[in-house]
Amino acid sequence: MTGSVTRSMTRSMTRSMTERAEVDERPAQSLPASPGAALGARLARGELSAAAAALNLLETDTAEARREAVQLLDAVSVEALGHEPAAHIIGVTGPPGVGKSTLLCALLARWRAAERSVAIIAVDPSSRRSGGALLGDRARILHDPADGGVFIRSMAAGEQLGGVAPATRAAVAALSACFDVVVVETVGVGQSETDVAELADTVAVVVQPGSGDVLQFLKAGIMEIPDVLVVTKADLGALALRAQADLHAALRALGGAGRPVISVCAIPPTQGIEQLAEALEQHRRTLALPARRAAARRAHALADFAAEHGQRGLRALGGRRAGATWLERQPQQASLTQLRRALEERLPHP
Amino acid sequence: MTAPGSWRLPEADRPWLMRTYAGHSDARRSNELYRANLQRGQTGLSVAFDLPTQTGYDPDHELARGEVGKVGVSIAHRGDMATLLDGIPLQSMNTSMTINATAAWLLALYIVTAESQGVEQSQLQGTTQNDILKEYLSRGTYAFPPAPSMRLIADTIAYTVMHVPHWNPINICSYHLQEAGATPAQEIAYALSNAMAVLDTVRQRLGEDAEALMGEVFGRVSFFVNAGVRFIEEHAKLRAMAALWDELGRERYGVHDARQRRFRYGVQVNSLGLTEAQPENNVHRIALEALAVTLGRDARARAIQLPAWNEALGLPRPWDQQWSLRLQQILAFETDLLEYGDIFEGSVVIEGLVSELTQQARAELERVAQLGGAVEAVDYMKASLVQSQRERLRRIESGELTVVGLNRFTEGEPSPLTAGADGGILKVDPEVESQRKVEVEAWRAARDPDAVATALAELARVARTPDENVMPASIAAARAGVTTGEWAQTLRAAFGEYRAPTGVTDFPAEQSSQRLDQLREQVQELSSALGRRLKLLVGKPGLDGHSNGAEQIAVRARDAGFDVVYEGIRLTPAQIASAAAQEGVHVVGLSILSGSHGALIPAVIAALREAGVGELPVVVGGIIPEADLVALREAGVAAVYTPKDWDLNATLADIVRLVAARHGVELAAR
Ligand code: B12
């Protein structure tokens, strides 16, 4: 049941996928080695318009596309850029329908007013039965289509139960080279919060008043993850206040009383958006960024490795945990490619 | 013991109000149409406004492109309203206006027009539809977020109860819910939940006066319902609704006067079930549906408007509407329908159906109440409607639900009704839009700018002061010559904008069936060949609110294995193009039913080119007359689907093949 695609067809597809990268190249510059590298170079130069083509490539799962993706990510590595990507990478997670996208709509308006460019990756679950996904977050995030400083991409989680899609980490790595803010929205169903925590600088967990979410968080033992807690739908009055009180109590019990809990209403007339934006920035300012980014790269490398080499590959590392420990011994600024190589070196040679 | 002959009424009942939902182009042409209809024995007016008027944009606004004067009349200011009603005596006319987000404004224009005819507002009779929740759920012509929208409704109710006592300030609509897919129980429950949300808001707004006025308010709330072709169950539905309404009045709102608790309703019979295939059959469906709302005296409609045989083809011509009006007249004046008491009294079947429906409706009412009421439950109700529509289509496709001429008894003679040069539908003069643009500019230039500025400033102030009623400021603005777009923009600035939920949420995918499985394999095969899952953008350009088709295509495509981006209704071509580019989709599917495809589809294609994705294949679905196919193809459309193409799996298989061909992928033969 495989499509009979001829070799030349595959090549022409890759070409059309990255067409715009080539067209945009100035004739004076020497031709880049590959379309992936060209796209990466454009992102590194701050060309926001390369984002869509870059994501098309990063999401494509053919041998050739995977090779190009490596080139792309190398072109936006710390080494290539000369510094950690400057973006503020924010994870926004919480139960279905809680108001995450609407919240992003309100934050987006605030960020754009401050002239910060914003990329949003919204991950939605895929149907297990059909493999397809309904990608609906975009509908809630109103923006001017002529505004080149906004990029929104929906991604299907694929087999990743509601969590982070296979290409999400790569997308974040690519987009953080050129956008001021990169947001990942995921539906919070347990696993995904930890996934998001691995890739973001700051994680905001959104809960809804009166839904018993707070208790669920406590049960799931993920109260450690949020850097900022958001109680949304504050216009629902008393319920929102109660949710906030519950959260404060829960945090005190866990010894995390210092963590900000912010009430917002995300539909007009909005409330609390300014405070939330400030709290997110405050967290970023106090963060040990290089360490957090290094952790994200390590998690990314391990996830990619696991996707490619499966259980057998992980066994060869002595298990996932041992793989992670091995990665921690690599230099902090090591790039994704270097980390992956470090893991692959541990595979038995055929 | 009943006296002999007591089943016969001493005097035959007066017939219901007979209306024709009409209006197109500009005020002058619609006025001519109304006068002609009144001459033919129509007894009330039912005004259809165009989509820019309904959503609060002037004819020269970007979003009005392609929609001006199309599906109704364009009314931009009091001058238009005066032309529309010229020569129609407003002290005696009963005028129903299908207007919602901008209801307060159109009512203000109506009051000001009456004033200029020398008719006082206290004499006016008629209805503003004014039911915003069903706009979020089905109809799509909303403009403001829920809270301020509910306030506008409360304002118009409070105002009319005091000053326009014969006006029906709100018509709670279950009609549109059924058109969006509602089952009878959902139709009852969601409509009554909407009514409760409105009444609760008004009660709060009236404050100390509530006690004294609630009976009056309750009595002014009327309904606009639907009646489908299962006409016995549909009749029972209306009786169930009447009983629940009475109960609600008594128990929740303490209304003592039984007359105030009477369930008063107007009706438009079901149009969703009217087919493009063998369109002449629709006449029979309409007649049977009309029986549902007339047969039983205890639940008979107050006003009726009927669709026409060519409902699924395009807009009805005057002759088509006349044909439907004649049906009402035959029912009222030739048959013996109006001579008897209630013919279902004591019927075991009807009573059984009523209690069954009441029970089901109570369960749904309870669910909505648990979510906090209709305003809070909009997401839930919308998703439930999409789900019911999905089930309806599934039953048609599987043959469980027979639709004569569509999925059964499909062989037949060609219909002579569509053979004429006009294809059997009304064509709106394409010059209307540019004429209207010029006219509205001229109107703005001729006004007293200071008066306009003062009126708008006052409107803005009132809008930001939740305790004040928006009606007096709106009436003053109407007098000053403010336009529809200006009024709405002032409120948008004060209230903010809002997008209703799409209802297309994460339902479980459909179970496998042989045909769906085959499609899934094809999607999988193409996705593997592309290296990325096949991704479809379903787009709704323009002001068109018909979302059923787009929603069902989106859900089925997901069920077939596509990744689907669907952003809901009312997008500009630029928004659609930007989404297509950023999302990296493989194909764009556009859905238009409002007749604006001629202007909007080429605009989307141009925008796609501009966004650098001009190579993407574009397919179109909706109400597209045969005569327009060539122009669409020339504009670059790869395929067009209409209601005739009711087999969604076949349509999607077609799209898979189209994308495969564009990418040079040969799919295995199946
Ligand atoms: C249901 C309905 C409504 C519902 C809509 C509910 C909803 N949320 O969708 C309600 C009651 C709200 C409504 C309101 C109005 N309606 Co209406 N409505 C209809 C009706 C009866 C059926 C449409 C429908 O939903 N069919 C079921 C779906 C599944 O079919 P479909 O959309 O046609 O989709 C199929 C194909 O077309 C195709 N397809 C459609 N989209 C796409 C997209 C893709 C990508 C693909 C591949 C295929 C595809 O595949 C589908 C499966 O077969 C039609 C007449 C008719 N019988 O067709 C009038 C009709 C469309 N309405 C009409 C009008 C005028 C209105 C109003 C504008 C009236 C007014 N003046 O206020 C209002 C306002 C609506 C608005 N905001 O735009 C006119 C349009 C006239 C024209 N084109 O010239 C029609 C044709 C009736 C008429 N003859 O007057 N309406």
Ligand SMILES: Nc1nc2c(ncn2[C@@H]2O[C@H](COP(=O)(O)OP(=O)(O)OP(=O)(O)O)[C@@H](O)[C@H]2O)c(=O)[nH]1
């Ligand atoms: N009253 C109120 N409603 C809100 C608020 N924020 C969001 N909503 C509504 O909540 C519903 C869900 O909002 P979304 O933003 O789509 O929620 P989400 O968490 O992104 O949903 P998923 O991505 O589907 O999990 C929508 O109907 C919103 O209008 C708020 O602050 N107040």
Ligand SMILES: [Mg+2]
């Ligand atoms: Mg969301």
